[in-house]
Amino acid sequence: MNYAAIKPCDIANGPGVRVSLFVSGCTHHCPGCFQPETWDFGYGQPYTEEVKNKILSLLQPEYIQGLTLLGGEPFEPENQAALLPLVSEARECFPEKTVWAFSGYTLPELQARTGDTGSVTRMLLSQIDVLVDGPFVEAQKNLCLRFRGSENQRLIDLRRTEASGGIVLWEDADWK
DSSP, X not given: OEEEEEEEEESSSSSSEEEEEEEOOOSOOOTTOSOGGGGSTTSSEEOOHHHHHHHHXXXXXXXXXXXXXXXXXXXXXXXHHHHHHHHHHHHHHOTTSEEEEEOSSOHHHXXXXXXXXXXXXXXXXXXXSEEEESOOOGGGBOTTSSSOSBXXXXXXXXXXXXXXXXXXXXXXXXXX
């Protein structure tokens, strides 16, 4: 896996100050995408054990609220297998911090995956608190939306969704 950027103090992609990892590679190719360079799986730099350790180190300060995965597409099979160890280790080292992920896939599309890819997808989803799902749709672009670019995209509280059996949207006022 390659990555396009690491933002050590990101305030645009989830609540509070976060460490954000922008992965490379995306097959959605949404018209109007704000980072089309990240569609290329070869873009950026190789994601290595050293990079993983750097991200974990950046998560250490108390003022960092969590980790955000975006891109590109974190849930491309080529990317999610590399991200699972990072997210698992971040959860183990920093259980009080939250993990957010952005995906052009919808939650039902991710849940419908089968085989080894589906297994890794389910493991990764089980480690994520909030999933921003759905492709960017230029005709539904809305710059006033918080943490997303188009009105079709949802902020899904995955822990509450799992507990309820139906999709539960994330609400800032409910977040602890």
